[in-house]
Amino acid sequence: MAGERVANGKDADPMAAFRELRDAYMDAWSKTMVDAVNTEAYAKATGTMLDAYLSASSPFRDALEKTMLQALQQLNMPSHADFVSLAERLTNVEMKLDDMDAKLDEVVSIPKKPTRPPGSPRGKRAARRRKEGK
Template sequence: MSEDAKASGKACDPFEPFREVRDAYLNTLSKAMIDAVNSEDYAEATGAMLDGYLTATKPFREALEKNMLQALAQLSLPSRQEVAALAERFTNIEMRLDDMDAKLDEIVKRLAEGRKAKPEAGSRSGEAGSPAPAGADQPKAATAAGQTRRRAPTPAAKPRR
């Protein structure tokens, strides 16, 4: 496309003549709408709409869920709750692995420190086999993250027969 055409691109914009009017209108409307949504009336109206929707759809949701559970049981397939409970258990296992990983890191770190300390101690005292520092074989208590507060698996996690 030529430069002239690029420059004239705006000319074919059907909104060009109305832009200033449009912006002024939007500005006014914006302020009015911000005031409107910031009112108690708007909060009450949207709350009522949401409540109405949830109340109206509840029987359908419950019926659908009940029928779906029955259908899945007939087909020996797990329900959504059971899959969710399984996922929760996986997360708990992941957390335990993470704790163990942290403890292993700590052990490796302590061992490395111990190895480093031994030659230094030996060169100072002339005793090559000086004992490791107290607690060197004890992994330091895990940091705050290691104190896992695990959620109990939900009842749906029980294996089905």
Template sequence: MSEKPETPNVFDPFGMMKNMRDSNMENWAKAMTEFVNSDSFAAAQAESLNAMLATSTPFRKLLEETLSKSMQALKLPTTDDFVRLAERLTNIEMRLDDMDAKLDQCLESQH
């Protein structure tokens, strides 16, 4: 059995508004998707990202340096100290993992 085509109920203003919204939304979504896939959008996005980075990076670096110097003056560990510590821990973990692998090999050879 074929389905009857949906006809908008003219006595239901909200139904008509909903249909209008849905059809407009679909067109709007399509237009926006096309826009963000365009060369002009790619160019605008890259330029605005560059502008944002050019403006914010010096401030961020200044803030990081100031914080780092303050922490050093207070004899407190800086972010870089934590980073170095974390890297060393990861190296130790890797060595432990290597030992675990060798232990597994030994156990396997005994079976």
């Protein structure tokens, strides 16, 4: 009971009863809503709303796009489409660089040729050159 000391010595929570009631209500509400969103009616309603929004906003979007494009052209500024095109080209360049990186990794991973032992003909010649300071 609220106002009494509970067994562990802490003060009882005066809001506990309210919380219990609230949680029970929330639980019931939550289940109802989960069931509601899982219906065909909900899917249809949200689909209709989205469709209406897209249809209504489409003319404004088109008009805004055209106006922006004209304004940017007048100002000699790159448009959004120009940036998109540039970004696509950059990605292509990155891919080429990645291909080169792959080839470099392959080259690095090839084991190096063993050096010739000092007694071999070329090894003797190299040793003589080193000695002569050439």
